[in-house]
Amino acid sequence: MAEMKTVSSSFSAPTGIAFDSSGAMYVTNWSGNSITKIKNNNQKETIYSNISSPAGIVIDNKDNIYVSSYGDDYILKIETNGKAQKISEGYHTPTGIAFSNDGHLLITNRSTGEIVSLDLNNGNKQIIAKGLSTPVGVTQLPDNSLVVSQYSGRLTLIKPNGQQIEIGKDFVRPGVGIVTTSPDTVAVIDNGADMVRKINIKTNKVETIATSLSGAVALALHNNQFYIGTWGDGSVHMLNSN
Known part of the structure; x- marks a missing residue:
């Protein structure tokens, strides 16, 4: 397995990670x-506070930031x-978020088992998946x-x-x-296993790429490196993806 290093710490339950341009x-x-x-010189700055249980975060190509408030059921744009x-309200414990291929915002409604697609141009919402059980993360x-x-x-x-199609038999508790x-x-x-795993959705082959991550929750991929947020030590760790 690739070597992992801690890049920043002193977070309070780091749940989502994203990078700007x-x-x-x-x-x-x-x-x-x-x-x-966290700037490139490792200086830290609180850019927003008083958002109840911020969970998912994504940044668009114009460096606008979108964050889901799990506690207050809305999407914040900075x-x-x-x-x-x-910019959008009425969700049900929205957790992980991601951009769709067509630029919509995909939002996991954890408590209602849904994936919602939000059109950022007009604010229209559409439920695109139902029947899930505590969904917390989504990717397209x-x-x-x-x-x-x-x-x-x-x-x-x-x-x-x-x-x-269920593909998670080798997972304990997939996270955000x-x-x-x-x-x-x-x-x-x-x-649930304090790990990061890769799965090939064609073959269902699962590969463990990082272990011993206490309370691993957040994951981002940036410049061929994984960034992992762990609640156990309030840190973000970096791992080469190769």
């Missing part, structure tokens, strides 16, 4: 109700000038399939036609962090 890292502090920016506003593959990690122990592949690494492969936090 300059390479600065942003981390949601679930129990700290805040969002931290523009590059620092202006912040709720190039063929428009979804893979959803669920705290119940399920990892589910959802085909573009809506067919759901899930990213597409190739057209057929996703990397997933296995929170």
